[in-house]
Amino acid sequence: MEKIADSSVLITGGAGFIGSHLAETLLRQECKVTVIDNFDHYYDPEIKWKNIEKIRNSSKFSFLKGSILDPESLLSVMRDVDVVFHLAARPGVRASVENPFLTANINIDGTLQVLENARKLDVEKLVVASSSSVYGNAKYRPTDEACPLNPISPYGVSKVATEIYCYTYYRLYNIPLTMLRYFTVYGPRQRPDMLMHKAISKVLRNEPPIIFGDGNQSRDFTYVDDAVQGTILAWTSKESVGEAFNIGGGGNITVNELLLLLIEECDKTGIVEPKHTEKALGDVQHTQANISKAREKLDYSPTIGVREGIKWMVEWYKAMYLSGAK
Numbered sequence: 001m002e003k004i005a006d007s008s009v010l011i012t013g014g015a016g017f018i019g020s021h022l023a024e025t026l027l028r029q030e031c032k033v034t035v036i037d038n039f040d041h042y043y044d045p046e047i048k049w050k051n052i053e054k055i056r057n058s059s060k061f062s063f064l065k066g067s068i069l070d071p072e073s074l075l076s077v078m079r080d081v082d083v084v085f086h087l088a089a090r091p092g093v094r095a096s097v098e099n100p101f102l103t104a105n106i107n108i109d110g111t112l113q114v115l116e117n118a119r120k121l122d123v124e125k126l127v128v129a130s131s132s133s134v135y136g137n138a139k140y141r142p143t144d145e146a147c148p149l150n151p152i153s154p155y156g157v158s159k160v161a162t163e164i165y166c167y168t169y170y171r172l173y174n175i176p177l178t179m180l181r182y183f184t185v186y187g188p189r190q191r192p193d194m195l196m197h198k199a200i201s202k203v204l205r206n207e208p209p210i211i212f213g214d215g216n217q218s219r220d221f222t223y224v225d226d227a228v229q230g231t232i233l234a235w236t237s238k239e240s241v242g243e244a245f246n247i248g249g250g251g252n253i254t255v256n257e258l259l260l261l262l263i264e265e266c267d268k269t270g271i272v273e274p275k276h277t278e279k280a281l282g283d284v285q286h287t288q289a290n291i292s293k294a295r296e297k298l299d300y301s302p303t304i305g306v307r308e309g310i311k312w313m314v315e316w317y318k319a320m321y322l323s324g325a326k
């Protein structure tokens with residue numbers, strides 16, 4: 001990819017799950033990568049250090065431990081970059097139900113800080129992480145980008161607000177920006193609060209994985225490499241400016257089916273069975289992305305199916321947490 005080699009990029013939240021994969025991929029493509037991350041305590045900051053362990057010594061990598069909510073820190077890293085990937089956020093639907101103020105503060109005010117700097121600094125491109133949560137219980141499926149935004153959690157609201165601010169700054173100042181609605185991303189380094197990570201951790205220890213509700217809720221799962229592919233294409237595509245795109249895996253599977261696959265992949269069929277608890281507040285019933293727009297305009301094409309993706313995630317989990325070698 002000749003075009004992006006030697007570009008200078010900033011990833012906010014680049015020590016997190018998706019951000020650290022993005023950083024690795026961009027370094028492989030010869031970009032100069034800067035990360036700003038405050039290592040917040042939403043989950044163990046040690047995990048985030050590990051996420052960037054392999055790339056920290058790269059001569060093309062630089063890092064600031066700081067918050068996007070601190071204008072000086074943010075300005076110092078945004079000043080000399082061509083492209084900004086804004087991924088820093090308080091993720092998690094349930095966390096947002098518990099502490100809606102914190103979610104709004106990081107996700108909405110944080111985005112506003114990024115937009116204000118982008119306006120002043122004339123960045124070449126800004127790619128912003130949104131979420132399938134903006135649709136809530138979507139009016140139809142597969143859900144395209146024209147579907148009404150109808151969030152049912154404070155997290156979803158924070159991402160709708162993120163998008164509206166982005167559109168507004170695009171119209172006001174013509175900032176070349178693109179928003180990405182990720183659909184449940186999974187794979188190595190997935191956040192420990194997410195379903196697949198929690199389930200693999202339980203199943204491999206012969207403990208019952210927990211399913212919220214009856215398990216008939218379904219998700220479109222996106223393997224992290226595909227999410228990274230879509231994220232980079234949002235930067236390089238000429239047709240992405242001022243638009244939001246679904247970044248999904250292109251499939252749909254119920255949580256019950258997923259757990260069966262996962263138990264099979266862990267070699268625990270007949271040994272462990274899921275346990276059902278109460279449905280979680282704020283969780284949507286189904287997600288399924290129509291990714292035609294991303295296919296057409298970004299040339300996005302997810303390549304990893306759920307069975308294959310689970311296999312790799314289970315292998316990663318074993319190597320990371322069960323081999324003794326962390």
Ligand SMILES: NC(=O)c1ccc[n+]([C@@H]2O[C@H](COP(=O)([O-])OP(=O)(O)OC[C@H]3O[C@@H](n4cnc5c(N)ncnc54)[C@H](O)[C@@H]3O)[C@@H](O)[C@H]2O)c1
Nearest residue numbers: 013016017018037038040067068088089129131182184185
């Ligand atoms: N993982 C998914 O399935 C998914 C789905 C939809 C949307 N998203 C969005 O994608 C982005 C990345 O998600 P993720 O799963 O990698 O989450 P993550 O929590 O692993 O990564 C987010 C990173 O942001 C950092 N951060 C939080 N507050 C910050 C602040 N004030 N200043 C600087 N850094 C800060 C955290 O320390 C963390 O490392 C988020 O915007 C999230 O809302 C993720």
